[in-house]
Amino acid sequence: MVAIPIVVSLSAVQHSFDWLPGFWRGFGIGTNATLVDSNAKLNVSDVTQTFALEGLGDSYNVIGFYEEGPFEVRVAWNRRARFLQTAVGFGGEPTFVEPFEQIDARASFAINRNFSIFVEGLNIANESTQKVGRFANQILLLEETGSRYAIGVRAQF
Numbered sequence: 001m002v003a004i005p006i007v008v009s010l011s012a013v014q015h016s017f018d019w020l021p022g023f024w025r026g027f028g029i030g031t032n033a034t035l036v037d038s039n040a041k042l043n044v045s046d047v048t049q050t051f052a053l054e055g056l057g058d059s060y061n062v063i064g065f066y067e068e069g070p071f072e073v074r075v076a077w078n079r080r081a082r083f084l085q086t087a088v089g090f091g092g093e094p095t096f097v098e099p100f101e102q103i104d105a106r107a108s109f110a111i112n113r114n115f116s117i118f119v120e121g122l123n124i125a126n127e128s129t130q131k132v133g134r135f136a137n138q139i140l141l142l143e144e145t146g147s148r149y150a151i152g153v154r155a156q157f
Helices: 023-028
Strands: 008-015 025-038 059-068 071-080 083-086 095-097 100-110 115-122 130-131 140-145 148-155
Touching: 023 025, 059 115
Parallel strands: none
Antiparallel strands: 008 025, 025 059, 059 071, 071 100, 083 095, 095 130, 100 115, 115 148, 130 140
């Protein structure tokens, strides 16, 4: 059995500016990163190789938020690095997902202790996902899901 070391580095920081006066005390920021590495790499020139670690890729997130009284607002930027989705996919080719970013936002207002209203947007910059094969110019899929928006009422008891 071959040892396949995986190095994972996680880091997260969150800070609320609650020491600021008045309106400003509700602001905050959060960041996190997951950095992964392994010696199990897919050799794209060896078409007989079938073992590699799928889904292994770095990710980064930065979140700005405001929480004060009944108001909550959150804006998040998320980035995922290039990663191998499938070692042997359609036609025996590997499938890689190219780096992508996404911006999400959410705002809510608490009407009372049990009910709140919200509006949220996912992928508000309308980023697309691109999957490629063995070579970067071998485009297998270009997916544009579009932005998604929701409004609603939340109840908790």
